[in-house]
Amino acid sequence: MIETTPKGRRAVAITDMSGGILSSLGFWLFILLLFQLIGLYWGVWEIQNHYAFNVRPFTPYTADSNRFFEPWVDEEVAAPAVAPAEVVQAEPGPPPEGELAVFPSGAVPPPLTRSEAQSVVLEVTTREMPYEVADGVTTDAFTFDGQIPGPFYRFRVGDTVEYHLKNDENNVEDHSTDFHWVTGPGGGAEVLQTAPGEESVARFKALMPGLYLYHCASGDIAMHIASGMFGLVLVEPEGGLAPVDREYFVVQNEWYLAGNEPGHWDMDRAKAEVEEATYVVFNGRAGALMGDNALKANVGETVRLYVGNIGANYASSFHIIGEMFDRVYQYGSLTTEPLHDIQTVLIPAGGTAIVEITFEVPGTYLMVDHSIFRLDKGAVGAIVVEGPEAPDIYSGSN
Numbered sequence: 001m002i003e004t005t006p007k008g009r010r011a012v013a014i015t016d017m018s019g020g021i022l023s024s025l026g027f028w029l030f031i032l033l034l035f036q037l038i039g040l041y042w043g044v045w046e047i048q049n050h051y052a053f054n055v056r057p058f059t060p061y062t063a064d065s066n067r068f069f070e071p072w073v074d075e076e077v078a079a080p081a082v083a084p085a086e087v088v089q090a091e092p093g094p095p096p097e098g099e100l101a102v103f104p105s106g107a108v109p110p111p112l113t114r115s116e117a118q119s120v121v122l123e124v125t126t127r128e129m130p131y132e133v134a135d136g137v138t139t140d141a142f143t144f145d146g147q148i149p150g151p152f153y154r155f156r157v158g159d160t161v162e163y164h165l166k167n168d169e170n171n172v173e174d175h176s177t178d179f180h181w182v183t184g185p186g187g188g189a190e191v192l193q194t195a196p197g198e199e200s201v202a203r204f205k206a207l208m209p210g211l212y213l214y215h216c217a218s219g220d221i222a223m224h225i226a227s228g229m230f231g232l233v234l235v236e237p238e239g240g241l242a243p244v245d246r247e248y249f250v251v252q253n254e255w256y257l258a259g260n261e262p263g264h265w266d267m268d269r270a271k272a273e274v275e276e277a278t279y280v281v282f283n284g285r286a287g288a289l290m291g292d293n294a295l296k297a298n299v300g301e302t303v304r305l306y307v308g309n310i311g312a313n314y315a316s317s318f319h320i321i322g323e324m325f326d327r328v329y330q331y332g333s334l335t336t337e338p339l340h341d342i343q344t345v346l347i348p349a350g351g352t353a354i355v356e357i358t359f360e361v362p363g364t365y366l367m368v369d370h371s372i373f374r375l376d377k378g379a380v381g382a383i384v385v386e387g388p389e390a391p392d393i394y395s396g397s398n
């Protein structure tokens, strides 16, 4: 029965419910069913709403979708890629072998055009050789194919790579390769240890897309890395990447030498141990991307930089003075949505990032490690942008 309390509120007298409708089992089951139906409807509405309003939950990259890349392609900007070898490299490298393009230091092979995974062959020769780190400053370096960084390889997820590593007969050290894209012990290094004059062959399947480093993993591994044995691999996702106007690669590394005056200097392991770099450079040597070798772009173009940092010790605070990154694929991940409008990207030693910049204003833009005293040690490169002035964005006089 219903009673009225002294304060005027209604309350249920639970002591007197026998025999009434409130005690009916059927009634309570009906109430329960009603709540179930409301809950079910609400859940369905939530799911429909989630997708109807284009809220995109994170899902791994799939074959039927290029959605991570499509929304940001500007139809007016997107154009066939300009062969970067023309502007980065004084001497263009060898032509690509079929779809597998391998270019020497500084240039990026063009995007793949095939849509199916296949087997590809990489052949590399390790060479121990004198190398100029800065003007007049040389050391005895270890290299892949005589280049620092080593060749930039570009293939695609699902490919099976047959890798031939030849250790030049004039070398003294064993060499190998640890590919960061390889799944298995040592990133391949366990089956690639190669004595001078010998050759190793291994096969690896690329399971995950992304931008990856590789390096030697033989002998005194840290010193083999610090001596120049590293490079980048781009494993394209299914469907490739959105087209941009220009692509370049930049790899940061430190040199630890016994001296920095003009002359020939030994590598200095003691300095490497205390992380006191003699040089911090982009693409192998101080000034590699300056002057005539500066990267080029035009106003209105979108540039994609594949950036790696091999260290061997420092993390890089990669920054372009006077621009922001429109998109940053942090850690080189191509299965994660990019960050937007970023000033500086932190790249760990042994890590990568992919950044994209659209240039609106002409001029010279410096790429630096914003741990800024490293600029004095060589960590600077330039992008020269030509085109009409944009006084509505940038103007002034002094």
Ligand SMILES: [Cu+2]
Residues within 6 Å of the ligand: 142, 173, 174, 175, 176, 216, 217, 218, 224, 229
């Ligand atoms: Cu080595």
